[in-house]
Amino acid sequence: MSSVFENEVIKAIKERRSVRSFLPTQVEEEKIKLLLEAAIFAPSAVNGQPWFFTVVQNLDILSKINQEIRNIMLQSSDENLKKFASKEDFNVFHNAPIAIIVSGKENSQSAQVDCAAATQNILLAAKSLGLATCWIGFVGILFSSPKAQDYIKLLKIPEGYKPLWAIALGYTENYPQTVPERNWNVVEWIK
Numbered sequence: 001m002s003s004v005f006e007n008e009v010i011k012a013i014k015e016r017r018s019v020r021s022f023l024p025t026q027v028e029e030e031k032i033k034l035l036l037e038a039a040i041f042a043p044s045a046v047n048g049q050p051w052f053f054t055v056v057q058n059l060d061i062l063s064k065i066n067q068e069i070r071n072i073m074l075q076s077s078d079e080n081l082k083k084f085a086s087k088e089d090f091n092v093f094h095n096a097p098i099a100i101i102v103s104g105k106e107n108s109q110s111a112q113v114d115c116a117a118a119t120q121n122i123l124l125a126a127k128s129l130g131l132a133t134c135w136i137g138f139v140g141i142l143f144s145s146p147k148a149q150d151y152i153k154l155l156k157i158p159e160g161y162k163p164l165w166a167i168a169l170g171y172t173e174n175y176p177q178t179v180p181e182r183n184w185n186v187v188e189w190i191k
Helices: 008-015 029-040 059-074 079-085 111-128 148-154
Strands: 051-056 098-105 132-136 161-170
Touching (some): 029 051, 029 111, 051 059, 051 111, 059 079
Antiparallel strands (some): 098 161
């Protein structure tokens, strides 16, 4: 479905895909700053802006987080998590050179919704800048574990914020071009 009103924003929304194959190339700092600016301009309830972003470019720390999440998943009673983590090439960040950890203010009623809006802004802005992303929910496993505080301290996340998820970020050679089938039967017009 297209329209005469389609523009670059609509195009980015329609073309953005989750990418799970990244090049080891670092992203220019100026592009990362633009992504964070886009996030900070997201809407939030009563302009609370209950978010905090941690940009992790240190590959040793990304590897350490990945291994910790893998260990937790392998010890899980959930067979699907165990199966996923037991893959030889398991990497929660899909080998991206950067992860942005998105944390929400713990005393904010709308932190999850507001942080989701900020995350979507990052994903769309990244697409518009030629970058690839993947929204990573599995980091929540680590930040709900007994080791959460160790990693919150390692990542310098301020007191009063809880890490919610991450965004894997980088360049790719294989940006998905196919559009998964959309369910169009989800709208009711009442006029």
